[in-house]
Amino acid sequence: MTLAANASDFLVALIAAILAVWFLRGRYLKRRRERLPFPNEWRSLMRARMPLLALLKPEQRVLHERRTREFLADVRFIGCNGLSVTDEMRVLIAGLACLLVLRPDAHVFRSLHAVLVYPSAFWVRHQQPDELGLVSDSPQLRMGESWNGQRVVLSWEDVQAALNGAPHNVVVHEFAHQLDDENPGSPGAPKLADYGQWSKVMRAEFDRLHEHPSVVLDDYGLEGPQEFFAVATEAYFQSGAELQREHPRLYALLRDYYGVETARLLV
Numbered sequence: 001m002t003l004a005a006n007a008s009d010f011l012v013a014l015i016a017a018i019l020a021v022w023f024l025r026g027r028y029l030k031r032r033r034e035r036l037p038f039p040n041e042w043r044s045l046m047r048a049r050m051p052l053l054a055l056l057k058p059e060q061r062v063l064h065e066r067r068t069r070e071f072l073a074d075v076r077f078i079g080c081n082g083l084s085v086t087d088e089m090r091v092l093i094a095g096l097a098c099l100l101v102l103r104p105d106a107h108v109f110r111s112l113h114a115v116l117v118y119p120s121a122f123w124v125r126h127q128q129p130d131e132l133g134l135v136s137d138s139p140q141l142r143m144g145e146s147w148n149g150q151r152v153v154l155s156w157e158d159v160q161a162a163l164n165g166a167p168h169n170v171v172v173h174e175f176a177h178q179l180d181d182e183n184p185g186s187p188g189a190p191k192l193a194d195y196g197q198w199s200k201v202m203r204a205e206f207d208r209l210h211e212h213p214s215v216v217l218d219d220y221g222l223e224g225p226q227e228f229f230a231v232a233t234e235a236y237f238q239s240g241a242e243l244q245r246e247h248p249r250l251y252a253l254l255r256d257y258y259g260v261e262t263a264r265l266l267v
């Protein structure tokens with residue numbers, strides 16, 4: 001009996017020690033990673049392809065590089081349909097995604113494990129009911145998907161289009177869904193200290209889009225609050241000046257959340 005109790009105590013202590021070492025090792029590796037200098041070739045690549053970076057305050061630029069590095073260290077990239085994922089693809093995708101986490105209290109998509117990259121738009125077959133409750137078995141062509149906070153799927157051709165200034169940006173769209181997924185109790189909203197102003201503006205702008213087409217917000221946002229948040233995020237990053245002109249309250253709400261004056265970008 002005593003021997004059994006001792007063995008059990010020993011096992012508990014051993015497991016606790018292993019967990020403590022594992023936790024401390026993770027923190028040590030994270031700190032070491034954050035102290036490493038950001039590679040110059042990554043910096044040059046991002047500055048050349050992402051003009052928004054010039055709008056960041058100096059402290060935001062430091063934060064953006066730190067979070068991009070953290071993203072690249074923690075997230076696995078998987079090429080699909082024969083695509084070989086290059087460093088350039090990884091850095092640009094991580095750099096775009098990390099534009100969404102520049103708030104001082106933000107963290108880098110904690111539950112995300114992998115980014116799957118297809119060469120171009122891809123066919124998917126999901127048996128999920130639509131808004132009418134009907135389940136369709138027919139395949140659908142997608143440029144991106146976000147799965148329950150753990151995976152993001154992207155079409156590289158569409159990532160490139162976004163980098164070349166297209167109105168759609170599949171990376172920020174899918175990563176806005178990731179922020180949304182971190183807060184499952186409030187669809188269409190990331191984690192916030194106060195939901196009052198967010199709900200008021202989002203609801204009013206959703207209703208407005210329902211009544212009148214917008215020159216800057218895609219009608220796809222009418223699919224529901226989650227899609228509206230993702231579509232509004234795309235417009236904020238890709239067409240900030242237009243969004244500010246056409247939907248000033250929505251622009252101000254997103255600027256206060258993301259912390260970048262995207263309307264200042266000259267195109």
Ligand SMILES: [Zn+2]
Pocket residue numbers: 173177226227230
């Ligand atoms: Zn979406």
